[in-house]
Amino acid sequence: MFDPYTNEAKFALQAVRTAAQLCRRIQKEMVTEAMVKSDRSPVTVADFASQAVVARMLQEKFTEDPLVAEEDSTSLRTPDQEGTLWAVTGYVSALYPEATPETICEWIDLGSGEPSSRFWVLDPIDGTKGFLRGDQYVVALALVENGKVVLGALGCPNLSREMESDVGGVGAVAIAVRGQGAWAADMENGSFAEIRVSERSDPTQTHVLRSFAAEHTDTDKIDQLIASLGTAYPPILMDSAAKYAILAAGGGDLLFRLISPQKPDYVESIWDQAAGTILVTEAGGRVSDLTGRDLDFSRGRQLRENVGVLASNGLLHAAALEALRAVGADRRPEGL
Numbered sequence: 001m002f003d004p005y006t007n008e009a010k011f012a013l014q015a016v017r018t019a020a021q022l023c024r025r026i027q028k029e030m031v032t033e034a035m036v037k038s039d040r041s042p043v044t045v046a047d048f049a050s051q052a053v054v055a056r057m058l059q060e061k062f063t064e065d066p067l068v069a070e071e072d073s074t075s076l077r078t079p080d081q082e083g084t085l086w087a088v089t090g091y092v093s094a095l096y097p098e099a100t101p102e103t104i105c106e107w108i109d110l111g112s113g114e115p116s117s118r119f120w121v122l123d124p125i126d127g128t129k130g131f132l133r134g135d136q137y138v139v140a141l142a143l144v145e146n147g148k149v150v151l152g153a154l155g156c157p158n159l160s161r162e163m164e165s166d167v168g169g170v171g172a173v174a175i176a177v178r179g180q181g182a183w184a185a186d187m188e189n190g191s192f193a194e195i196r197v198s199e200r201s202d203p204t205q206t207h208v209l210r211s212f213a214a215e216h217t218d219t220d221k222i223d224q225l226i227a228s229l230g231t232a233y234p235p236i237l238m239d240s241a242a243k244y245a246i247l248a249a250g251g252g253d254l255l256f257r258l259i260s261p262q263k264p265d266y267v268e269s270i271w272d273q274a275a276g277t278i279l280v281t282e283a284g285g286r287v288s289d290l291t292g293r294d295l296d297f298s299r300g301r302q303l304r305e306n307v308g309v310l311a312s313n314g315l316l317h318a319a320a321l322e323a324l325r326a327v328g329a330d331r332r333p334e335g336l
Helices: 006-030 041-061 079-093 101-109 128-133 219-229 242-248 270-282 317-327
Strands: 067-069 118-126 138-145 148-156 172-177 182-186 193-195 208-211 236-238 254-257 286-288 309-312
Touching: 006 041, 006 079, 006 138, 006 148, 006 172, 041 067, 041 079, 041 101, 041 118, 041 128, 041 138, 067 270, 079 101, 118 270, 138 270, 148 242, 148 270, 172 242, 172 270, 182 270, 208 219, 208 242, 219 254, 219 317, 236 242, 242 254, 242 270, 242 309, 254 317, 270 286, 270 309, 286 317, 309 317
Parallel strands: 067 118, 208 236, 208 254
Antiparallel strands: 118 138, 138 148, 148 172, 172 182, 182 193, 254 309, 286 309
């Protein structure tokens, strides 16, 4: 299965499973109801621990492959983060007893690699606020070759194998390899089942997925899009690339990553989109930017040639692009 990427697929699944289970443990032990919103220490520990573990695993399995990941160890090396570094070390050493604060930093910094003809891209935790709320977050890992995503895997602690919300359940993993479909299984080595996007083609029946956090989108334009499509269904609010998994399994039909008026110059990072986009396309959907252009993963660590993201079940893509143009959401906010 997944030939000629059988070894890469096995590695990716093992990596996102291991990292997601580690993040779940950190979440359970460190996140409390009394935590103030400004206290990001649990997600910081989980981000760094997840990246250190996946980087360590990649170094052992695919020695020559660069890793492009979200984090680096700069802040961890400062005196005021000594406690965080020791917490990360404690969690990682449960998996790798040889881990020390110094090796942890070295493993994390393996993610500072530069995109090349073949590289891996990692988001160690996508969905910070979902993590802190005990809701949706994922570990996202993808393989890029010659500017194209050829493999993507998601570790989803709070989704079921059917890619439905299942907070506190066994969790799920999803994987897609170019030309070989999209698949999902229970987190703990369950059997795989193929997932497919919905077959809805009527815009009035559209289920729209959008970010839970308002600052990550343009809520006014989302409302206008929903009105333009004519759908009576309110948007499904969700953190993280779990939205891609749900779209790929038919639980939603459209996913918009609009440009927030608060961040008009924002450019998407490749680790936020790589794994999810191939999952949707291999499940039968389509992914483009807000103008209809394919996402370009050949331009470094960001999607500099693209404006936002539109993911769909394919059947609704043209209608969604038309709606984006009609409400002026296919461009950056004017005058900002």
